[in-house]
Amino acid sequence: MTTPFLSLTWTDHVTGRCGFLVVDRLVRGVSSGGLRMRPGCTLDEVAGLARGMTMKEALHYDPEGRYVPLGGAKGGIDCDPRDPAAYGVLVRYLRAMRPYIESVWTTGEDLGLTQDLVDRAAAEAGLVSTVQAVYPLLDDETAARRRLAEAFAVEVDGIGLDELVGGCGVAESVLTALDRAGLPYAGTRVAVQGLGTMGGATARFLARAGLSVVAVADIKGTIANPDGLDVEALLAARDAYGTVDRSVLRPEDREEAGDAWLAAEAEVLVPAAVSYAIDSADQALITARLIVEAANMPVLPEAEELLAARGVTVLPDVVVNSGTNAWWWWTLFGDIGPAADEAFAHTRRSMRALVDLMLARAAADGTTPRAAAHAIVAERLPVIAERYGWYR
Template sequence: MSKKTKSKADAYSFFSCIEKNFDKAARYLSIKKGLLEQIKSCNAVYRMHFPVKIGKEIQVIEAYRVQHSHHKLPCKGGIRYSIKVNQDEVMTLAALMTYKCAIVDVPFGGAKGGIKIDPQIISTENIEKITRRYTSELIKKILIGPGIDVPAPDYGTGEREMSWIFDTFLSLSPGEVDALACVTGKPVSQGGVRGRKEATGLGVFYGIRELCKMKEEMLSVGLDVGLNGKKVIIQGLGNVGYHAATFFHEAGAIIVALAEREGAIYNKKGLNVSNVIIHLKKTGSILNFPESKNIEDTEKALELECDILIPAALENVIHKHNANRIKAKIIGEAANGPVTPEADDILGKKGVLIVPDIYLNAGGVTVSYFEWLKNLSHVRYGRMEKRFSENMNTELLQVIETSCRKKIPIEEKKMILRGPREIDLVRSGLEDTMINGFHKIRDLKKSLKIENMRTAAFVLAINKIIDSYEKLGIFP
């Protein structure tokens, strides 16, 4: 991206993008303006500054926690560590969380947190200090708790930081029997759930796969039904992009390009994602991967010929300055807000199908919900039904073998007899959630004759939030 173009894209208020999309959806709703304004606004924005001793110096750290909606409690949203963290970004991400949770029927209000630091240049010891101090600040203001506000990982954070948050909360909340549920994304040994790491990327895969099963939609963009043979470009090889790329590759799609900060690599015959990751770990870059072409400007990779484009890194990467050059027929928003409203309009006129972020990357919060439920129930998934399922399957196989007078091969028998593990149940729940969410959006789009999936998704979310408020008796 040129400096001139980049400055124009970056100058765009991220929160105003969400408001514009919200306003488009509001045209399809006969709801009082005041109620819509309440849903659109952030309920609470907490900005904090706290001192932490880094080496021999004391540094003042800037941090945020935003609760966008209290239509359901607790609030839910990740915490990101980035030097680019600001109030507009955190407010926007909190709003997106509200709409995501509503679409996939996860009973949370949206929230988000952020600490303005660069975790790449700070020692582990100092990151721990900052994390624990931030948690204590949230506890002081009653902005964290199993029934109040439940953080999770985001950009720059992971299991390690979540375990520090849990430990700090536990130490300052003695006797809290549900303390494990104060945060999700924890290590499995501390109450985390199997399948959380790949959840967002897998949710992206399930959502796009479901779209590609729809004959009507595929006909509209001139593609065959199914994922097999589809040419895919993925921007961003972080947790979301990597897992999405892996699942697309395993499903028979051809990953023709992968883009990272330093540039992109391209091979029209396809890239082996696992080998690219090995190369990245060895060299520190995806560039110069064998049998691939380097592309210095990472934005140019978005403009290459492909069937499916997955922006899985930053917001506003597709904007009015490059939208006309996008050749993809389907765009799956794995990142938050990768397409600006102006670009949305341009791409819509070109007939590009956009699967919106407020639905497509809801896999993370869906599996976080499963973890939260696991922590509240104090029972791991599969513990009570695994042996029962295996025993029932054993009896069923015996009946089949007796009736058919034929033995089933041992390997096939092992596969059939195996009871559901935690990861099987988590992935099954995620798959069902993403499929149901897709069809609710699609059905609403068709019934109200809405122009695109994004607007339909916002209409669906707003309707569900209004319904929750009415059940609470807040609105007449």
């Protein structure tokens, strides 16, 4: 594994809390990756996520597209986003990172943060935009910024397009795997950990595709119903952190322990909340045959080995949750317009092709989907570097 282009630790002079930035790689002098805020966030965690972003960018490389993949990066702040001091920490972090955001690092929402909050804090920190480093690469900056702003203003049934595209990509990953296995959508049961941005949108798209969402977990515990939950009612009753107001539950809905989602009687498991959610002990509880990583790094490597040994397929985060990042750039560079239908169609087409490619490669090589994704990246990175320069 190569050394990152940039790795730094910041300490907030007011609260003593730490923040991190890792730029794994540059392409045309720019990198891409979100900013997360969670208690216990570490530099090693951020470095792993930055490397994952390099992979996500490379996996979406299309030599015919306007969007040219960037390098990978990630930011992280060790702070509970619910802490009253969190917003001040965020503003000071962005102010400290301003030179990097202005020149080499494009960023946006990730775990614990919303795009609205990041944008508000960025403006307070004196930034034009959290993606301004990419502006010099655009053919028409004014038109591109207007297109992205219009896309962010789109809502579909009460949820912003920027929230939905990631879940659309996750759902399409699930549906592609089911199609390849010859399994029907109707009757396929799903358990989702996390009903925030990614988990909530994923649950909506899977329910609308005909699957039955039988369990969802949030910070308060697991909500379960073997006959299927009313996903839209749960989405409407969420707070800003994805926590569901239990007063909307129906009499037949059950409240269970926080880790009950792991053992839910379901064919598909979607961890869509925190990293490192499934360890060696947790994996023994899982009866699902397909795990689809909507969160970043939710399945620990040793757990994945044990799961593979008993025939459980894990679709890796670097592919599954890459749709949000790609949608930003497809929109900004002009591969698609700001309309929801266009965004969903492009996301579905791209994600289906990518998941198909990964699963076909895994079958041909006799490896896991993750190993196949890594192999595809290893082939594409030198091609990107050869075309755009070996900047690190």
